[in-house]
Amino acid sequence: MTAEQRSAERFARETADHEMTVLHDDGLYRHLVFADPDGGFFRFDLITWPHNLFIRGDGFSFGFSVYPTDDMFGLFRGSSHGGINPGYWQEKVTAGKVWDWSEEKFRTWLVVEVASAESRHPGLVEAVGEQILHSDEHSTEYAETARHAVASFSHRDYRLRLPDEWELSFDDYSWEFLFACHAIVWGIARYDAQCTAGAVEVVECRPEGSFFEPDMAEDGPDGDAIVACTADDGRPVAVRLNPADRARLGSQCAPNGLLAAALIDASRPSGECGHRNAEWSCVLSPGHGGGRHSDIHGNWWTGGAA
Incomplete structure (x- = not known):
């Protein structure tokens, strides 16, 4: 399962009881709140104004801006392609943590790296499994701890080395960014469905002087x-x-x-x-x-x- 698929499942699970509340809806100026009415985590707000969309949530916040695009809802609708489009949308981010260490990418690289050297260094795969991959002493959850595990590894004359960043990056989209992408697509869909159904409360009176x-x-x-x-x-x-x-x-x-x-x-x-x-x-x-x-x-x- 990919990171995007895991993020989609987590988002669906965490927002299963969320409902939308419209705090403001005036053309391109919107403030929509999505939350579980009984409380809980992962409430998020979608706020728009010309050329901008800001999502504020529990544990994550991101700003997106495109000029001369007036309505950012239109941009996300048109480029979602039935899901999320993090590769394109990350180019529009003006604030927020898009990238983060990927333990999955690091462990995948490590398994392939030592397997290719096993014939020249017998026992290498087993040693890496004991000292790094299944170790109680070392963790690969974070970049710093993974680097420490690699630096501490020892097996005969084999030297385990992390590639330089320009050779290979272990960064991937952060869970916060993927979660925000799912939240934006889902929130816009809820907003569009409410507009289509017309289920919106009266917010202002009609102008003076008109009669029908x-x-x-x-x-x-x-x-x-x-x-x-x-x-x-x-x-x-x-x-x-x-x-x-x-x-x-x-x-x-x-x-x-x-x-x-x-x-x-x-x-x-x-x-x-x-x-x-x-x-x-x-x-x-x-x-x-x-x-x-x-x-x-x-x-x-x-x-x-x-």
Whole structure:
């Protein structure tokens, strides 16, 4: 099993009960938290702003930056290829420990090295096994202890020597970096799934001075009304009203000052969650419906503040 495969299994195990909380979602400016609601380790935050993504977690933090790429979520989506892409992504790291000593690479090299010399130095493989690989006295977990084990090794006239770094490096991607790569891909997928489902709470009221005439209303989740409307400029939009506002407002779609209304620009392509819009600042949890409402349903778009 490779280091990437082990990291994938560990990430899945450590984050099995994680849930996403949106602290901020305004276009390219996001702050998403992923954690087990019952507590535990390996909480992590994804924070983005133009040209940058920062992941902060329990025991690891990494910064990524690319110019002129505005949305780093788009970069990771487009280059993940169904998994993680550490070789490409490490080039974008501006902060964080990408590389670390690989005990696996060192032990693999050592086994091959002594096996190739066994015929000229009988008993070498057994000696290395006793003194290094299976020794209670020496450890190969860290670079310093592995070097000490090699320096202490003795077998007749054979001299065991570590190659220079320019010849061969025993460094590999750190567990922190691989874990962060999995966290970013997984976190973006959770964010995209929530945007597609529209399961986001209302965060801001609609701007002042606008008024809509309802074209159709359907019952939504939690007794909310999902109302399909036509804006003043002809754009199809949708409004979510909670039960109290629905009873108070009657047929009015979204009068001035209604804080509970959430407006969606349905003319945007589906999946563009969190993009900026000069006129609207809103999110929606869509309901069930048919007719015109179902036509709009596939194109929910959650707008950022202007």
